[in-house]
Amino acid sequence: MTKFNWREIGVGLIVPVALITIWQLIASMGWVNPHVLPSPAAVVERWIAYLLPQVPYSEAPGSWLAWAVSGELIIDSIGSMFRVASGFLIGAALALPLGLMMGASPRVYALLxxxxxxxxxxxxxxxxxxxxxxxxxxxxxxxxxIAIGAFFPVLINTIAGVRHVDGIYIRAARNLGASQRTLFLRVMLPAAVPYILSGVRIGIGTAFIVVIVSEMIAVNNGLGFRILEAREYFWSDKIMAGMISIGMLGLTIDIGVNKLNNHLLRWHRGLEH
Structure with a gap:
């Protein structure tokens, strides 16, 4: 099991903590308009209100909860993640077999x-x-x-993975009498897996970027829609709260994909166990 390197984590937090401290000082001294650049405390307060379930006015009369708490974050995050997952699966499902064919067949590659x-x-x-x-x-x-955004990273990396298989492996398999089907399934495809997984990681990141833009145009919920709505009402704290939510989701997805890659590539040389 991988142990946390607390020293490394602590060093990595130095710059973010310093920047947030400077930001809070600037906002507290009134050097900037709070509607243009709200303080970190205001952003965190708005993020918490964006996250918590809605509280009816009758349950919290006179409280900031009566107007600030919306519980929209969970619903918006679920909507965005559904679109990311759907679009990515469609794009990857189309790109993977096509990339394998283009990488394995010079004729298909020349054609497409x-x-x-x-x-x-x-x-x-x-x-x-x-x-x-x-x-x-x-x-x-x-x-x-989103499917378009995920399609090309997976396609290009799959093609590169298949076409860059070490020729020694191919010649060895042929000398041992491997058929073309066995050569593809037992040699070329496993050797291309690191490239394919890199394409998957890039494709998911691209899908997450595209979903925010698409939600600003075509749908009426999701993190992108909520940021655009906040811009219309000049809620800069909610804009930043939405941005923080996007960053946290993106980081979580990337960590999960990276751990999956490490698990699937345990056999790959140079990868630490």
């Missing part, structure tokens, strides 16, 4: 690579008008945009 290279630089945000035109509003266009 020019199209992939033309479409790959187009950011998913550019598809927003088409997504709304094709799917209307709601989850479908958001899931479509």
């Amino acid at each position: 690579n020019p199209l992939a290279q033309v479409l790959r630089p187009i950011p998913p945000i550019a598809y927003i008008p088409l997504a709304i035109l094709w799917f209307g509003l709601g989850n479908p266009p958001a899931v479509f945009l």
Whole structure:
């Protein structure tokens, strides 16, 4: 089991704590307009109110809870994560077999690579008008945009993984009489797994970025929608609370994916157990 390196964690907290302290001092001294840059304490208070379940006015008369507590964060986070998971699974499910075919077959690669290279630089945000035109509003266009964002990282890394398999392994397998199917399943695919998992990690990160943008355009809930709503009412503390929520979710997802990668790649040389 991996032990926590508390010294390393402590060193990593020095800069964030220093920046937050400076931020709080600047806000406390009134050097900036609190509507433009609220204090960390105000942001944390808004984040807690954003997180806690809604409290009816009759249960907390005269309290800040009567107006500040909404309980929207859990619902918004669930909505955003549902879209991320749906879009990523669709994008990865399409990219993985296609990437394996393009990496294993020079003919398929020559046929499809020019199209992939033309479409790959187009950011998913550019598809927003088409997504709304094709799917209307709601989850479908958001899931479509996320699927595009996740598709190309998984595709490109899968192709690279299959095409960069060490030739020694391939020649050894052929000398031992391995069929093309066995060569692909027992040699090329396992050797490409580190590349594929790297693509999965990048694809999930891209999907999480795209979901925030898509929620600002096509849906009426989610973290992206809530940040846009807060901007309309000039609630800068709620904007930052939403940003903190995005960062925490993103960090949690990345840690989980990284641990999964380490577990699946225990056999890979150079990886510490």
